[in-house]
Amino acid sequence: MELSGGHILVQCLKDEGVEFVFGYPGGSVLHIYDAIFHQDEVKHILVRHEQAAAHAADAYARATGKPGVVLVTSGPGATNAVTGIATAYMDSIPMVIISGQVPSPVIGSDAFQEVDTVGITRPCVKHNFLVKDVNDLAETMKKAFYVATTGRPGPVLVDVPKDMTDPNIKVPYKYPKKISMRSYNPVVTGHKGQIKRAVEMLLTAQRPMIYSGGGVILGEAHKELTELTQLLGYPITNTLMGLGGYPATDKQFVGMLGMHGTYEANMAMHESDVILAVGARFDDRVTGKLAEFCPYAKIIHIDVDPASISKTVKVDVPIVGDVKPVLEQMLELIKDSKIKPSKSALDSWWQLIQSWRDVHCLEYDRNSKVIKPQYVVEQLYQVTHGEAYVTSDVGQHQMYAAQYYHFDKPRRWINSGGLGTMGFGLPAAIGVKLAFPEANVACITGEASIQMCIQELSTALQYHAPVKIINLNNRYMGMVRQWQEFSYESRYSQSYMDTIPDFVKLAEAYGHVGMLIEKPEDVRGALEHAFALKDRTVFLDFITDRTENVYPMIEAGKGHHDMKLRVAPGTPVDRELS
Amino acid sequence: MRHIISILIENESGALSRVAGLFSARGYNIESLTVAPTEDPSLSRMTLVTSGSDEIIEQITKQLNKLIDVVKLIDLAESAHIERELMLVKIKTSHDTREEVKRMVDIFRGKIIDVTANSYVVEMTGQSSKLDAFIHGFEEGSIIEVVRSGPTGISRGEKGLHL
Structure with missing residues (x-):
């Protein structure tokens, strides 16, 4: 041909x-x-x-x-x-x-x-x-x-x-069926000896932690990860990119870790003695201050990219390979092993974790007269039965989405984690909707981010990709404002726009449905109505609390144990560690 | 610590800039870089001198290996190796100094490859430190021009960096 x-x-x-x-x-x-x-x-x-x-x-x-x-x-x-x-x-x-x-x-x-x-x-x-x-x-x-x-x-x-x-x-024309490149041969299976060492280390841990990232999702290893975690009975945290790699509603899940991770996830990382890192890259938003990162822990790291291993955090047992086959090999060894995790150590570890959970770090004012952004995400979670594909832009709304929408399945949480690209959410939602026309697709965004790729409303109409835009409109670049509040004595330099479009009219101008929601009691009904309009793109403009902040927060240069909380912890958990 | 990284890389346009770009983007330091095709014209051999802590060198080799065009590499500093650098130097001469310059060249086993009434061009190979020593043997102002290739190297013994 x-x-x-x-x-x-x-x-x-x-x-x-x-x-x-x-x-x-x-x-x-x-x-x-x-x-x-x-x-x-x-x-x-x-x-x-x-x-x-x-x-x-x-x-x-x-x-x-x-x-x-x-x-x-x-x-x-x-x-x-x-x-x-x-x-x-x-x-x-x-x-x-x-x-x-x-x-x-x-x-x-x-x-x-x-x-x-x-x-x-x-x-x-x-x-x-x-x-x-x-x-x-x-x-x-x-x-x-x-x-x-x-x-x-x-x-x-x-x-x-x-x-x-x-x-x-x-x-x-001939399209090659297979191709090999002498300069490119990615490693797939992990080193057996290293895997054996890792398993021994894991099974003898006193305060183990599993920390998994986007690699689990990219490597289709969520089943193996879940099986391994549940077989061991260990606590697990996910990175922002790893959400959905382990079911968020499971009792062993302690939430996301890192800058806006949960108190329990970050404290457990800090006090852990053995960490199994799976397809995660020790990003600075995860580790906080490197010198104070996991001071008591030996670290096992599984990653397909050798350059990710010991890049920022020195690891004790590196395993280069695809996470799925490596986890399969580990599962086999764990099942065959004579060593079993110490039940008493694990019990006291879980007790300690429970004391951190009791801080309820994600609580917020549920009696507020203005709409709390967290409330909108929680309601979205309920209305969509936790089954929606959720895309997001970048900023506070992204963190609320990650904290309050509990992803039980991989590939449902679509956000720009590494680059942090505002404008990602709406085109991303269209891409997802085209792939899964029957699924509910929500784009959680803010009034600043959405304006960076707002023109795609037109694409959504042309290709009949009806998505629901959840605009958490606080009339600020919320995350910038939050940092300015904490670090610049509330000098809100250029973090708000004096003019914001009428999003309802804008949505209508693009041929979609626009809704303005100003009261907490209207949130649920508006979401139900929007998702009932199956074949329409709906722009839901939620007027939210202007001054709400994302908590917990590890400020720049601080360690995992040094979190800013909305409510101060009830009982201090200071204790001597070996 | 100083390391000599020897790289076999696809002889493609842009391959050099991938390596150079990697160093500048990640803030690694390049002291010298030489590159030329090998006996297999589809491959180039690159010799790169860099320095850094063990952690940095480990990252450098990993990041280089990650480049799709890089076929193989070794850190020569990890084992016994030979390194050589070529230098061409243009030296001012006069009737009074010609003999002395010639003696210096002989001591360092260089060659005079161009002569004019007022200058010599000297060719010299050796370890970089030897070339440095030769240069330092002259008074300031007597050297017109120095051209150095940067070091290249090869491991000792029968093992080699090849496909």
Whole structure:
């Protein structure tokens, strides 16, 4: 079969089983768009801004586990997509980005809409390619999907000069079934000796803790993690990216850890003697002050990326490998082991954890006359029976979502954890809704974040992706304001907008339903009404308490045991530790 | 501590900038970097001199290995190895100093490869410290130009860095 480059690209996507391409046309990719026009197997989703294309594809990947695909033109098309690419890179999301480039003879001449896309994206992709010969196109695409989806996943960009897709140049097409690269061989199975050491360490622990992250979700290891945790009876905490990797409503779950983690999760980390870190990367928002991080603990770390091990925190037992097979191997060893966890040690450990739970760190004023943002998330959780896909933007609302929506399943919580990209939530919700048209999809956002990609309301209408936008409108960039309150004597420099659009009218202008909710007693009814409107996108503008803060909080430079709480702990838990 | 990292990398455009970009993005220090194709034209050999604590060097090697274009690498400082650097030096000469310069070149086993009435160009290879010593043997102002390749290295014994 002889095809031109444009048709080859589209055929590659078909052969990869790609369902959706999120993109925006332009000069350098017109040949490719013409090839798209000739078929309807791969559906193109026309966004309103390239950043949103990347976010939607990224969220599609997070929700389905399949790589997201983006198509943008050269120059501004590519630079607009960079924020979305970097977002996916920081959270290790498999994604393939096809970017147009000016024709190869004029590369380097500052041609119209020329930018060094390979150079600009190099630090925020797992790998990138510049196609120099149309005969290499299919193989390059195969490599792109292979690299993006294996090992520690990540975005891979393929830059395609316009002459590579010239409709007059046809070459034989063959999509490789398999590909191997001599320079890229990700490790899958863990080192047996290390796994054995890890299991012994775990089974003899007095105050064990399991700390799991996004790697469990990316590595499809939630079942193994749950089985292992329940077999051992140990407490478990999840990172922001790891929520849903272990059922949040289970009694062994002590909540999220880190800067806005629960009191019990952070205290348990601090006082633990053995930590099993699974697919988590000891991010600074998790560890707080490194010098005070888990002072009594020996650390076992399972990660597919060797560079994540001992990067910030020195670990005692490193295990490089895919979390799923490594956990399977550990489970086998634990079941066969003669050593059993000490029941008495575990009982007193759980008693101690209970004393921290009794602090009720997530309590808030439930009798407030103004809407508390936490209340909205709690009600959303109830109305959707905890089954919704929840995307979020970045800020206080993101933390409320993580704290009050209890994710029992993986891939339901879709947020920009690493890069912290405002504007992620709405395009992400659209990407998820397209993947799962029957599911409830809610975008928890704030009035500042939502305005960063608000134009995607139009995309939601065009592709019939009815999502529910939960706007926690406190008329502040809440998280910025909170930091300014704590660290800058409440000098609220540029953290509020004097003009905010009428979101109800705005939603209506885009062809959607808008609702304004100002009283706590109206919250539940509004949510029920919105979710009953199955085929409509609904923008719920909740006017929330302006001054509410996210607690607990570990301020910058503090350790896990040094949390700012809404209510001071009732009983001090100071005690001597061996 | 100083480390010499020897890298086999795909001979692709942009491979060098991936390495250089990694060092600048992560704040690692590069003292020198040499690169040239190997006997297999699809592969380049890169020799990179860097310094840092053991933890930093461990991260550097891990991050380098993570680059898709990097096929293999070794830290030469971990075992017995030989390192050499090439230097070309242009030295001012006069009737009175020519003999003395020539003697210096002989002592250091260099070669004079260009001669004019007022200058020599000297070629010299050796460990970087030897080249430093040669330079320091001259009075200030007598050296016109120094060009150094940066060190390259190879491990001792029959084992080698190859595919």
